[in-house]
Amino acid sequence: MKTYQPALAAPLLVGLYGAIRLLPGSKEPEAGWLLGHAALLAGLLLFVPVLLELRRRVASRLLSTVALTVAGTGLAASVGQTLIDLWVGAVAVDKADQRRLFGEVQDVPGVLPVFYTVLPTLFYLGLLVLLFAAVRRIPVWSPLLVLVATVMMAMDLDLMTPGALLFALALRPLTGSAGVPGRPVTA
Template identity: 50%
Template sequence: MHTVPPARPVTRVAVVAAPVLMALYGGVRLLDGSRDPGPGWLVGHSLLLFAPLLLALERAPGPRRTAGPRVAGRVALGAAFTGLVASLGQIGIDLYVGAVAVDKADQNRLFEAVQSRPGVEPLFYSALPLLFHLGVLALLVGASVGAGRVLRWWSPVLMAVAIVLTAADLAFLPLAAVGQLVALAPLAGFGPGGSRPVAARSARAA
């Protein structure tokens, strides 16, 4: 029997707090003046610094029993780490520009000066940050397939929809955060799935 271990406290906190803070960031962006240098810009971007706790989710599904899934999980985690570091670099740049810019024109000038440097755009704004989302999505897929699955099929689907919404328009961040919360909730023992034996669930379903 494959038993899903109880979720760690940090995982429970991450599952709830990360989407909530992302939703708050999305809400802050909708306020007047939040995209100009000032408190709104700094508060909104600081909320995203909570993202590292999402990496606690890699261990939530429990031990992988075969070499293939273990390797796939490590590759996905490596991708998530790489994307996370790149995303944190982007947040650092945004916070710096928001802190030193005196007005919107100065903000645009500083961004242009930083982003025009070779490698900055793909490293911190396009290619590498995408790996974080793909890595988290891969981890959810791995936890939803096979005999030891601890998630339902809809968890990675909801996460994929949330990623697409965010990529389409940052105005959808609050809605995407709700999708992420529902997708991640079973990993922390909330909702269907939780910290119950998979074999026992299968027996009841039969």
């Protein structure tokens, strides 16, 4: 049976980031900050093959291409945000310097909507469209779990780890080990 590991590894690495960010000192420019953001970056990058696999499972090429483009745009913005966060964490000497550097970066026109507020949300929107469009080949509860997890994490970043675990559960049918056979797509 074919397994598809990025579908589990991606959300679990995001969940690791969520767990690390709850540890004391992890919000300072220290090892916890860098380790957490490195895990987040790896998790985000692993969502690329997950999105491509979901696209493959959607019957409509037009819908899947649009949803993949939307999700990919949001994912690229999230990767950009994570790279900014990693850079600030690597060069800042203390919390005050970290705040100053973030202020300088985020004061550049367009940075906040592109990397922090607007475009990153497109990842979740595109992912949800792909999941809902693929329900003929995955269980209907998969997109519902992702929707619940997304709302949880949007409400409070401290819920990132439980949200990521819901993502892992939702994406488990993509691994081939969930015991849920893919349903054929009919034209």
